[in-house]
Structures are given as C-alpha cells and as structure tokens.
Amino acid sequence: MGETTMTLSTLDLSRLQFAFTVSFHIIFPALSIGLASFIAVLEGAWLRTGQRHYKDLCMYWSKIFAVGFGMGVVSGLVMAYEFGTNWAGFSAFAGSITGPLLTYEVMTAFFLEAGFLGIMLFGWTRVSPRAHFGATLLVATGTLISAFWILASNSWMHTPQGFRIEDGHVVPVDWFKIIFNPSFPYRLVHMTIAAFLVVALVVAAAAAWHLLKGRRDPAVKTMFSMALWMLLILAPIQAVVGDQHGLNTREHQPAKLAAIEGLWETEKGGTALNLFGIPDMEAEVTRYAVRIPHLGSLILTHSWNGEIVGLKAFPKEDRPNSLIVFWSFRVMVGLGMLMILLALVGVALRRKGRIFETRLFHKAAIVMGPTGLISLLSGWITTEVGRQPWVVYGVMRTSQAVSPVTQQQVSITLMLLIVVYGGVFGTGIYYIMRLIRQGPPTHDIDIAEPTTAIRSEQSGRRPLAAAE
Structure with a gap:
C-alpha cells in the first residue's frame, strides 16, 4: 500500500496562521478588560475607606495589567497586517465596513486608553487621588469601548446586514444595522462577561497560591474574597x-x-x-x-x-x-x-x-x-x-x-511567528507569573489612611516611585 501524505493548501495555512495569532492575542485583551475594571473597583474602595491594602492591590495588579496591555497591543498589530498579507480578498471586498469599524475603535478606545494609561500607572504622586481615579476609570472605559467596536465588526461577519454589493464590493447602506446586527448584543455581553471571569479565576488562583503559602494578610484575603464573589455572580x-x-x-x-x-x-x-x-x-x-x-x-x-x-x-x-x-x-x-x-x-x-x-x-x-x-x-x-x-x-x-500568496510564503511566516511569539510572549507570560508569585506587599498593620495622609503622598516623590 502506498503512503498517503496530507498537504496543507494556502487557505489552510493562512487560516492556521491567523488562528495562531488571534489565539495569542485574545488572551491579553481579555486580561486588560477584566483587570482594568477590577483595578478601578480597588481604587474606589481605597478612596472610600482609606485602607492601605486596597491601594497595594491596585498598584500590584496595575503592573500585571501594564504587561498584558502592552502584549495585547503588539499582537493586535500583527493581526492588522495579516488582513493585508493573508486576506487581501476579504479586505478588498468588505474593507468599506470593517475598516471604519476598526478605525472607530482606534479613535475612541485606543486613544482614550493611551492618553490616560500613563497617569494610571505613574501618576500616583503627580495628580490628586480623585484625578488618578478618574484616569483609571477612563482606561477601564476604554477597554470596554474597544470590545464594543471589535465585537461589532466580528459580529457583522457572522450576521451581516445593512449593506449592498456593487461591482464585487460591499457598500454600507445603514450603519446602525451594520453595528447593531442580530448577533452583536449577545456576543458583546458574552465576551465582556468572559473577560471578567478570566480575571476572577486568575485573581482567585493567585490569592489561593499565597493562602497555601501561609499568608493571611488583608490584601490576599480581599482579592480571594472579591474574585469568588465575582465568580458567583457572573x-x-x-x-x-x-x-x-x-x-x-x-x-x-x-x-x-x-x-x-x-x-x-x-x-x-x-x-x-x-x-x-x-x-x-x-x-x-x-x-x-x-x-x-x-x-x-x-x-x-x-x-x-x-x-x-x-x-x-x-x-x-x-x-x-x-x-x-x-x-x-x-x-x-x-x-x-x-x-x-x-x-x-x-x-x-x-x-x-x-x-x-x-x-x-x-x-x-x-x-x-x-x-x-x-x-x-x-x-x-x-x-x-x-x-x-x-x-x-x-x-x-x-x-x-x-x-x-504561495504555500511556501505562508509556511515561512507561520514558523517565524511561532518562534517570535514563543520568545516574546513567553517571556511576558513568565514575567506575569513571577509577579503573581511575588504577590502584593505585606504590612503588619492595616491602618486606615485619613484623607490628609492620602493627599500628602503627592509631594516629593518621583513618578516611577509607585512602580517599586
């Protein structure tokens, strides 16, 4: 009997490459969406109670958020290029709809996140607590707006409406129908809740690790309790x-x-x-x-x-x-x-x-x-x-x-992406795991900070001091 060999076509290889890159990418936006809202809740609790462990948790998870956010941006750029290199037929056919939707995401969500991310990460000693909290809320809002536009574009590909086809190209007719297509509301809510569940499970696992190591300080107990409540509700x-x-x-x-x-x-x-x-x-x-x-x-x-x-x-x-x-x-x-x-x-x-x-x-x-x-x-x-x-x-x-494109071209780029992604994102994930194992800082006594004490932190410290 002769041997049967399976040869992947250019289509199969292009699908495999996009599946590989999008699978890496989706991890980081999910972490960003969930962590940004979690950090905002922690900072709000700190402003309301003045208890130190809320701020410690806020700054601790902000480091992990920053790493995840950066890797999400990098992996997202690769996918954007793939629309041209691997899926030119789709871009030419439906670019008049997907292009504007992704542009709206950049103009609203990404600019909002990029504009206030620096204040959120390094502005602890340079702006007032209320202003810093406002920046954190805007970053969290930006992640949700980003999900809105990305899911609108992807959902339109599943349940397309609001268009007509002229000369082999899609022509937008009704943008309201395009954005709010039949599957969009369900997919948006489903994905957003999924991102919150991802973070709830990661936070619960991180806290459980430190509980097993014998820590019983307020920071560890708080994040374990909050994560389980989130899991129970969502x-x-x-x-x-x-x-x-x-x-x-x-x-x-x-x-x-x-x-x-x-x-x-x-x-x-x-x-x-x-x-x-x-x-x-x-x-x-x-x-x-x-x-x-x-x-x-x-x-x-x-x-x-x-x-x-x-x-x-x-x-x-x-x-x-x-x-x-x-x-x-x-x-x-x-x-x-x-x-x-x-x-x-x-x-x-x-x-x-x-x-x-x-x-x-x-x-x-x-x-x-x-x-x-x-x-x-x-x-x-x-x-x-x-x-x-x-x-x-x-x-x-x-x-x-x-x-x-040829099979050889897609095969080479796929292998290169596997090597590069393994090195870059493997290092990033390793660093995130090290931060999780390190845990939030410990304090012998968790004393509520009066408002005057909170405000006094604004003087005489470098912007990067908060990052330890």
Whole structure:
C-alpha cells in the first residue's frame, strides 16, 4: 500500500496562521478588560475607606495589567497586517465596513486608553487621588469601548446586514444595522462577561497560591474574597447569556448549531441531545453518541418537541467541521459548570468561616486558574470554525478571501511567528507569573489612611516611585 501524505493548501495555512495569532492575542485583551475594571473597583474602595491594602492591590495588579496591555497591543498589530498579507480578498471586498469599524475603535478606545494609561500607572504622586481615579476609570472605559467596536465588526461577519454589493464590493447602506446586527448584543455581553471571569479565576488562583503559602494578610484575603464573589455572580449569568446566544445562532446560523450538537438528521417530534460522541464528517454520523431524548429541544428551542435542522439539510460544501466545534463547545460549557461549582463551594465555606483555611479548596482554585482562558479560547474556536466555510456568513466564502500568496510564503511566516511569539510572549507570560508569585506587599498593620495622609503622598516623590 502506498503512503498517503496530507498537504496543507494556502487557505489552510493562512487560516492556521491567523488562528495562531488571534489565539495569542485574545488572551491579553481579555486580561486588560477584566483587570482594568477590577483595578478601578480597588481604587474606589481605597478612596472610600482609606485602607492601605486596597491601594497595594491596585498598584500590584496595575503592573500585571501594564504587561498584558502592552502584549495585547503588539499582537493586535500583527493581526492588522495579516488582513493585508493573508486576506487581501476579504479586505478588498468588505474593507468599506470593517475598516471604519476598526478605525472607530482606534479613535475612541485606543486613544482614550493611551492618553490616560500613563497617569494610571505613574501618576500616583503627580495628580490628586480623585484625578488618578478618574484616569483609571477612563482606561477601564476604554477597554470596554474597544470590545464594543471589535465585537461589532466580528459580529457583522457572522450576521451581516445593512449593506449592498456593487461591482464585487460591499457598500454600507445603514450603519446602525451594520453595528447593531442580530448577533452583536449577545456576543458583546458574552465576551465582556468572559473577560471578567478570566480575571476572577486568575485573581482567585493567585490569592489561593499565597493562602497555601501561609499568608493571611488583608490584601490576599480581599482579592480571594472579591474574585469568588465575582465568580458567583457572573458564572450563572454567563450561562443564561450563552443560552440566549444559542437561540440567536439557531435563527441566523442553523448549520453552526447543527455542527455544535453533532446532529445530522432533522428529528421530528423532538430533538435528542448528544452529550458526547465523535462526529464523522465523511460518514455523516456521530459515532458512540450518548443521547438524551428531547433534551436538545428543551435546551435549544425551550420546548419539548422543538425541531433542530440537521447537517444533512445543508450542502456538504456549506457545513462547518462538526468534530472541532462539537468538542470545543463542550469544553467551554463543561468548564463553565465547574466555575459555578467552585463559586458555590466557596459560598458554603464562607458560611462556615473556612474559606481562608481549607487547603483543598485553595488547590482547586489554583487548578481552575487557567480555565477561564481555556474556556475563552474554546468559545472563539466554536464561533469561528462554526462560521466556516464563510468569512462573511452567506455572502463571501473563506476561499475567496485569501491573498494570492504561495504555500511556501505562508509556511515561512507561520514558523517565524511561532518562534517570535514563543520568545516574546513567553517571556511576558513568565514575567506575569513571577509577579503573581511575588504577590502584593505585606504590612503588619492595616491602618486606615485619613484623607490628609492620602493627599500628602503627592509631594516629593518621583513618578516611577509607585512602580517599586
């Protein structure tokens, strides 16, 4: 028998390269969005109470925010260039919409963040506490505005509207419909909550690490407590938002939903849910499926006999890869359920007064630390692979979007990116982990600082002194 070799096409390599770069990139904006709001809350608590540990936590997490923000900016620039180098067809076709939306992000969010980031990081001794707090709030607002425009652009690619096509190019007709397209509200809320959950889990893991090391100072206790409260509030809300997003996907991207559920046949009188299985794209069947009758209808249509269109109702060339999205979706949902469980156990231990003393729970919190990022990446894999084979759903195929480049060119740039990203971002992540292990500063006594004492810090110190 002859050996079979698999050769990746220019399209496959371009998709792989973009998937690699966007997977690195999305980690850092998620950290920036969540940390900026967390830092703003900490600084507000310090101004309200004057307690030293709130300021210590604020300055401590600001260092980590600064590193993550910088790496997010760098990795975002690489993706911007890839639209021209790898996806010139898409840029030429839809640039009249995606270009302005990304420009709005730069003009509103990035300028706001860049303008006040310096004050937030180094202005502790050069501006009043209220002015510094205002700068922190503006940076946090900038991260949310950035998410707004990026999600508006990406959501339009999933549920496009408000345009017409002239001479092979997209022409904007209604910007309100373009921005507030059908999937945008669900995706914006879903992503924003995901960013907060990412940070809540990272903060909880960092605090749990220091609790295991024997620290019981107010700073460590505060960030552990705050992270678990955030997890308890947002994880169940995220489940509800995800459910509503699923209903929206069923209406506007039925092939994606069928692929996520591994459904091949349109079942009459109620749809079963495939809990587990291995979708086979060639045989058009989900092997070893563990099915629960009618549960698919209850979850996906909120009715006992609801009908979900199967993948066989769509041409083969219009079907996303069910094997990938089937499992990426289940990783996301499974980790979400573990987040809710962790939060509920935290409530039980809090009521018993054992939340800072239960070592097994602290170990569980450390293990759960990276699950927010894993869940985030799984969600993006689900939504982006599930959109295939379309780059603009139902309008432009991904094969039409790729640039006229060779396999060799894309292979070389992909290998270079892997090496550079491994060195640059590996170093950045290592530095963040060192900061987390170092922890916030300790004080023997946590004394409330009077307003006059807070104001007295403004004199006689260098701008970088606050950065230690």
